[in-house]
Amino acid sequence: MVQFTLPKKSKVKKGQKFDAAKGAENKKTFKVYRYDPDQGENPTMDEYDINLDECGPMVLDAIIHIKDNVDSTLTFRRSCREGICGSCAMNIDGRNTLACLKPINEVKGDVKITPLPHMPVVKDLVPDLTHAYAQYESIEPWMKTDTATPSRERLQSPEDAQKLNGDDGKGPAACILCFCCSTSCPSYWWNPDKFMGPAVLLNAWRWLTDSRDEAKGERLDQLEDPFKLYRCHTIMNCTNACPKDLNPAKSISEIKKMIVERHS
Amino acid sequence: MSEAPKIHERPLSPHLQVYRLPYNAIMSISGRMVGIGLCLSLIALLCWFVAIVWNPSLFDQTKMFLDNPLTKYVALLWAFFVFFYIGNGIRHVLWNIGVGLNQKAGIISGNIVLLLSAVLTIGLWCVTCDETANPTTQTAVSTSIEETMVQEEFINAE
Numbered sequence: 168m169v170q171f172t173l174p175k176k177s178k179v180k181k182g183q184k185f186d187a188a189k190g191a192e193n194k195k196t197f198k199v200y201r202y203d204p205d206q207g208e209n210p211t212m213d214e215y216d217i218n219l220d221e222c223g224p225m226v227l228d229a230i231i232h233i234k235d236n237v238d239s240t241l242t243f244r245r246s247c248r249e250g251i252c253g254s255c256a257m258n259i260d261g262r263n264t265l266a267c268l269k270p271i272n273e274v275k276g277d278v279k280i281t282p283l284p285h286m287p288v289v290k291d292l293v294p295d296l297t298h299a300y301a302q303y304e305s306i307e308p309w310m311k312t313d314t315a316t317p318s319r320e321r322l323q324s325p326e327d328a329q330k331l332n333g334d335d336g337k338g339p340a341a342c343i344l345c346f347c348c349s350t351s352c353p354s355y356w357w358n359p360d361k362f363m364g365p366a367v368l369l370n371a372w373r374w375l376t377d378s379r380d381e382a383k384g385e386r387l388d389q390l391e392d393p394f395k396l397y398r399c400h401t402i403m404n405c406t407n408a409c410p411k412d413l414n415p416a417k418s419i420s421e422i423k424k425m426i427v428e429r430h431s
Numbered sequence: 432m433s434e435a436p437k438i439h440e441r442p443l444s445p446h447l448q449v450y451r452l453p454y455n456a457i458m459s460i461s462g463r464m465v466g467i468g469l470c471l472s473l474i475a476l477l478c479w480f481v482a483i484v485w486n487p488s489l490f491d492q493t494k495m496f497l498d499n500p501l502t503k504y505v506a507l508l509w510a511f512f513v514f515f516y517i518g519n520g521i522r523h524v525l526w527n528i529g530v531g532l533n534q535k536a537g538i539i540s541g542n543i544v545l546l547l548s549a550v551l552t553i554g555l556w557c558v559t560c561d562e563t564a565n566p567t568t569q570t571a572v573s574t575s576i577e578e579t580m581v582q583e584e585f586i587n588a589e
Contacts, residue, residue, distance in 0.1 A: 176442055258449055288443070353447075417532045
């Protein structure tokens with residue numbers, strides 16, 4: 168059932184204010200979503216004034232600066248800090264992206280940071296991705312073959328490999344599973360239990376279009392469902408959100424076309 | 432033995448409350464709302480016409496209402512929404528066959544739909560309001576002038 172408002176216990180209240188930029192000229196306010204599972208109170212928006220001369224250029228640099236110097240209780244995921252691990256996916260200034268790829272100076276005014284939208288929150292900026300990973304597992308994202316195992320690798324022509332990698336390196340194989348796209352999709356917000364979401368469908372397409380995979384029919388059978396695939400209404404928030412510039416909307420459309428071709 | 436810590440139900444992160452909807456999302460949701468609006472208004476219009484059939488005395492009131500210039504503007508707005516809805520539908524059909532399915536093309540095709548809807552509405556205005564409304568008002572005015580002239584002559588003759 169579509170619920171446009173947040174449940175009572177999820178409503179965000181006003182939080183604490185930390186001024187860590189006293190007397191600084193180059194400062195900015197970061198408003199960060201906080202939730203402490205030990206207390207069980209409603210989430211809050213805490214405000215941190217930061218001296219930008221003391222931290223790096225990206226939003227991730229700023230929240231690491233907060234954790235190191237202002238408030239060590241702030242919790243978030245991060246690893247590679249260069250847009251390849253997909254850990255620091257969050258909603259910054261109203262759009263989903265990777266904190267490590269988002270320059271602070273691209274945000275006008277205060278920087279508002281919340282977890283990936285419409286997800287259960289474990290703590291602060293850490294969403295529970297268990298369900299999204301289970302959906303990813305359900306498409307069996309590995310190579311499936313019936314033919315006898317060859318004595319060496321299964322070969323693929325450069326043209327076939329390009330279908331996965333894209334001629335600009337932005338093909339479906341470049342997905343880092345940050346789930347920025349799925350959690351930006353209103354259809355996924357309203358039907359997270361039935362709709363696969365753009366990230367998982369992009370990866371389904373990655374295996375459907377792999378010349379070495381031999382389970383195309385089986386994969387399409389599994390996706391041909393009013394909810395799993397067809398809840399996509401081409402709103403295109405996914406393509407807009409992807410921090411790697413991939414195009415999940417196009418991948419979903421390709422799967423739909425593949426199903427039509429199979430019926431004709 | 433110490434008590435196990437209580438596990439609280441996880442809150443739901445903000446979604447519509449924080450998301451700045453991109454251009455294509457705004458086009459999408461307005462397309463849906465326009466669709467619902469057109470559907471409901473068509474049903475209302477149909478009920479109204481059926482009511483006229485049942486109760487002919489309503490006809491004069493209806494005619495008066497339709498002659499009101501304000502009604503014409505509302506009808507033009509309605510026509511704009513019809514054009515917008517058809518345009519958006521064609522855009523979706525193109526997407527379904529894989530044409531223009533990326534960020535930039537989506538914005539361009541959206542702007543084309545808005546522009547075309549506006550042009551078609553203005554075209555409709557030129558065709559209906561200028562040519563049909565003005566002649567009728569003109570004739571109405573001229574007949575009333577003729578009437579007063581006739582009346583004046585009548586009075587003068589007396």
